Amino acid sequence: MDFKVEQQPNYTLIRVLHEKLDTHVAPSLKSELVLISGNGEKNIILDLSKCRYCDSSGLSSILVANRLCKNAGGMFVLTGLNDAVERLITISQLDTVLNITMNVEEAVAMIEKA
Numbered sequence: 001m002d003f004k005v006e007q008q009p010n011y012t013l014i015r016v017l018h019e020k021l022d023t024h025v026a027p028s029l030k031s032e033l034v035l036i037s038g039n040g041e042k043n044i045i046l047d048l049s050k051c052r053y054c055d056s057s058g059l060s061s062i063l064v065a066n067r068l069c070k071n072a073g074g075m076f077v078l079t080g081l082n083d084a085v086e087r088l089i090t091i092s093q094l095d096t097v098l099n100i101t102m103n104v105e106e107a108v109a110m111i112e113k114a
């Protein structure tokens with residue numbers, strides 16, 4: 001299993017269990033995101049605290065999640081970024097587009113305030 005999905009009343013939490021969010025993991029993550037969104041979930045938290053590396057396909061899956069939530073009138077929150085992944089997101093200037101928190105608790109609080 002590449003990730004763990006936890007359904008909550010106000011959101012769905014997806015924890016990536018791999019150290020790399022790359023071409024091996026990203027396609028199945030994208031499929032899962034589309035499925036979750038198709039089931040009516042509009043708030044998604046993506047926890048990358050186990051991730052040490054992310055490539056362009058990983059970034060693409062993050063952007064898919066963001067777009068799906070936005071289109072549904074919900075919120076996407078990215079959390080648990082390590083230095084390398086955070087640097088990639090900053091270089092890609094996605095830190096201005098995405099909701100990013102330090103941990104899952106902050107992400108939940110952000111969704112509940114919205």
